Amino acid sequence: MTPLLKVQNVGKTYGKGANTFTALSNISFEVKKGEFVGVMGPSGAGKSTLLNVLATIDTPTTGEIIIGDTNLARMKDAELADFRRDNLGFIFQDYNLLDSLTVRENIVLPLAIAKMPTKAISARVDRIASLFGINDLLDKYPYQISGGQKQRTASSRALVTEPKLIFADEPTGALDSKSATDLLESLSDLNQSQASTIMMVTHDAFAASFCQRILFIQDGQLSKEIQRGTLTRKQFFQEILQVLSSIGGGVNDVI
Amino acid sequence: MTLFSLARKNIQRNLSNYFLYIASMVFSIVIYFTFVTLKYNDDLSALKQSSQQIKGLMSASSVVLLFFIVIFMAYSNSFFMKKRKKEVALYSLLGVRKQKIGLMLFFENLVIGLVSLILGIVLGFFMSQGLLMILVRLMGYEIVGSLTFSVEALVNTTGIFTLLFLFTSLQGYRVIYQFKLIDLFHAEKQGEHIPRASLVAAVLGTALIAFGYYTAASDMFTSEIWRFFTVLGTPLMVIGVTIAGTYLLFHSVSVFVLTALKRATSWSWKGLNLIGVSQLLYRIRANAKSLSIIAILSATTITAGGGVFGMYYNAEATVRQMLPNTFMWKGETVEFSQQDVLYNEALSVKNLRVDNEFSFFEYTLLKESDYNRLAKLQGKDEELHIADGSTVLLDAAYDERFSHDFTGENFKLQNGDSFHVEKMYTESVLNFIAAGTVLVVNDQEFSTTDAEVMKMQVVGLDNDLKQQDVSKDIYKQLPSEQQETFSSVPQSYEDSLATVGALLFVGSFLGLVFLAATGSIIYFKILTEAEEDQAKYAILNKIGVNSKQILKTVAGQVAVIFSAPLIVGIVHSAFALLAFSQLFGMNITKPVILWMVAYSAIYFVYYIFTVRSFYKIVRQGN
Incomplete structure (x- = not known):
């Protein structure tokens, strides 16, 4: 099976001349369709830079990123925006909902931008909303709902276009543990039932334990990779903690 | 580092931020100084009788102007202060006392004020020179005025603006003392509520405007409404009703329309329509007051400008309507330059006293043959054949x-x-002056009618508007009792131009100022919102909206905010001008349309600038 996402020797350098800072160097990995991959590492390791580069919000200095059969490195700004619209979904730590739109309209937005017919939009929105359990909230505004509900809305918006690849940047960062668990379970279900491909950046070992595979980043380089395999979630959680303590940093975040 | 140097460095480093503020200050000063200079100008006062009128007009207008400048400056100052709240908060967080921050802002204001005052007065001096030339032209004089620097104007402007700067500085102080540090950490507003449309207000608003329009359009001499509110009260009533209606229109009708648009999912769920309509809905109620003010100001400007321009445009036609011959007087012929003469006739007419059941008047009895001859000379191809009696x-x-x-x-x-x-x-x-109403009868009837016979001289000249010298020459030669019966096209034209030209000048000048100020108010307002909305457009970019689409939705939203008050203003003024043209019995459609087009064109330039700045701000967020 050909990989959905192929990352080859990606590097990212900030600044010019003598004052350069290397955020990422020589990163290569692949993600297959239907995988739920986590990216972990201490603060400043380059997790978010990697996600931004993969998500086409930022451009890499070196290397290639191939999603499906599209090479992102050679695309222009406008093309990238269209590519994002058609292929990618995002879930952000701070939700990024538009507060002048209702929950329904927030979810409708990416489909409207893709110029889908109104009837088809309605059907899709209803389906995704019941998947995340927010049917009753559809006509409320973001300021009327809780953080967990906002993140479900944001996730619905990311998934409603049935993107090839979903990027989540610390999606549970601002949630209490109950809401975080609910969200992660929904994502995990979705990954299994719909074979969605999800890539999630987190420094929370609990959130990471929902993934099938975890990439560890340290000082801008890929340092370790672990597979969940047949382990239960609790066992996987313990393994993650061990890896974190061995590479240093990050452990503090768990406490 | 002293406070003064901190203030100075602040200005130096943030020059681009300050630019807009300083520009609007300079603009106000230039306008005011120009106006006051013209008011005190000696050349202008030297221009005969009409100068007294102009002086009065200028004085009245400068009060209006000042009032307007105060509003405008308060507006741009509050916009400027809003932009700097974060900076103030930072100083406050670092432990600078409010008193000190206030003092620093005061110094800043002083520097800005001084710079803009000097710039404004220098620019204003040159501008007044140009404008004086235009004014003299419009009034139909050939003299080119030489401008001396008016000390009176300088003192007047400096005094007024020092007071204004003091006032804005106090406004700044107030902001600092009302400001609470906690506001900084609650920068993110807890979602402004989306307004719900009130049916009652929407219906009432529409009804009020409809009533105002109906009254303005109805015949003021037969209408019951005009009789009820009297000729003086009705316009006031119409203005009041229209202003109230306009506010309700922007406050409720707009929400109604936008909500309906948003509900029509087959339209709104297409591309970025959803974003555009939601953003408008989200903002419109807070903007209702500004939009109504802009609509009313536009209506005032267009009405005043259109009316005055209409009068100016019709000045020649009005003169020609009343005076078909270049010169006419009762009595004997006189010697004058025969250049450009088309005809020079002596007529014998009879002076009648006519009684009828309504009134009695003096009329002029004219022979049919004389009428036919004159009509032909004046280029009218109508020949009369009147029956006996x-x-x-x-x-x-x-x-x-x-x-x-x-x-x-x-x-x-x-x-x-x-x-x-x-x-x-x-x-x-025959010219209305001296001849009055004319009765034409056939030659037979003329000779048998018993009345006093009079001699009348009628002269037609080519290029008649420029024949001022001939006009004066003839006038001088006439005996004094005949001078009263002398009527002259060039003289009447000059007199009416002197008045209407000055009116047109003041009207256009104030119109331009109002236009610039309304444009700037919208500009400031929209850009403030753009800064608040930066994050929203960054989100849109992340979920895959390309910059072209963003530009499109931005242009669309700004277009609605710009055009809504403009359209309302134009429709308001159309009805006001309808009443105006009725009152003066003039057809002013063409000049009014010209005026509206000119107004909209300048307004459009503002629109382009606003969209560009908006887009730039939004792109910075990505």
Whole structure:
């Protein structure tokens, strides 16, 4: 099976001349369709830079990123925006909902931008909303709902276009543990039932334990990779903690 | 580091932020200084009788102007302060006392004020020179005024603006003392509520405007409404009703329309329509007051400008309507330059006293053959053949609302004779001044009518508007009792231009100022919102909206905010001008449309600038 996402020797350098800072160097990995991959590492390791580069919000200095059969490195700004619209979904730590739109309209937005017919939009929105359990909230505004509900809305918006690849940047960062668990379970279900491909950046070992595979980043380089395999979630959680303590940093975040 | 140097460095480093503020200050000063300079100008006062009128006009206008400048400056100052709240908060967080921050802002204001005052006065001096030339042209004078620097204007401007700067500084102080540090950490507003439309307010708003329009459009001499509120009260009532209606229109009707648009998912769920309509809905109620003010200001500007421009445009036609001959006087002929002469006729007419059931007047009795000859000379190809006992009435001052239509009635003379009025024309062949209403009868009737015989001289010149010298020459030669009967096209034209030209100048000047200020108010307002919305557009970019689409939705939103008050203003003024043209009995459609197009064109330039700046701000967020 050909990989959905192929990352080859990606590097990212900030600044010019003598004052350069290397955020990422020589990163290569692949993600297959239907995988739920986590990216972990201490603060400043380059997790978010990697996600931004993969998500086409930022451009890499070196290397290639191939999603499906599209090479992102050679695309222009406008093309990238269209590519994002058609292929990618995002879930952000701070939700990024538009507060002048209702929950329904927030979810409708990416489909409207893709110029889908109104009837088809309605059907899709209803389906995704019941998947995340927010049917009753559809006509409320973001300021009327809780953080967990906002993140479900944001996730619905990311998934409603049935993107090839979903990027989540610390999606549970601002949630209490109950809401975080609910969200992660929904994502995990979705990954299994719909074979969605999800890539999630987190420094929370609990959130990471929902993934099938975890990439560890340290000082801008890929340092370790672990597979969940047949382990239960609790066992996987313990393994993650061990890896974190061995590479240093990050452990503090768990406490 | 002293506070003063901190303030100075602040300005130096943030020059681009300050630019807009300083520019609007300089703009206000330039306008005011120019106006005051013209007011105190000696050349202008030297220009004969009309200068007194202009002086009065200028004084009244400068009060209006000042009032407007105060509003404008308060507005731009509050916009500027809003932008700097974060900076103030930072100082406060670092432990600088409010008193000190206030003092620093005060210094800043002082520096800005001084710079703009000097810039404004220098620019204003040059501008007043240019404008004086335009004014003199518009009034139809050939003199080119030389401008001396007016010390009075300098003192006046400096005094007024020092007061204004003091006032804005106090406004700044107030902001600092009201500001609470906690606000900084609650920068993110807890979602402004999306407004819900009130049906009652929407219906009431529409009804009020409809009523105002209906009243303005109805005939003021027959309408019950006009009778009820009286001729003075009705316009005031109409203005009040329209202003209230306009506010409700922006406050409720707009919400109604936008909500309906948003609900029509087959339209709104297409591309970025959803974003555009939601953003407008989200903002419109907070903006209702500004939008109404802009609509009313636009309406005022267009109405005043259109009306005055209409009068200016019609000045020549009005003169020609009343004076079909270049010169006319009663009595003997005189010697004058024969250049450009088209015709020079001596007519013998009879002076009549006519009584009828309405009034008695002096009329001029004219021979049919004389009429036909003059009509031909004046380029009218109508020949009259009047039956015995009948007459054709020529009344240039005829107004269907005031004058009696004599057609078909008998016109009784004092000596008992009477004529049957066959037709009535509003175009005469004799000048209204001296001749008044003219009765044309056939030559037979003319000779048998018993009345005082008079001699009348009529002269037609080519290029008649420029024949001022000939006009004066003839006037001088006439005996004093005949001077009263002398009428002259160039003289009347010059007199009416002097008044209407000055009116046009002041009207356009104030109109331009209002336009610039309304444009700037919208500009400031939209850009403030753009800064608040930066994050929203960054989100849109992340979920895959390309920059072209963002530009499109931005242009669309700004277009609605710009065009809504403009359209309302234009429609308001159309109805106001309808009443105006009715009152003065003038057809001003063409000049009014010209005026509206010019107004909209300048307004459009503001639109382009605003969209560009908006887009730039939004792109910075990505």
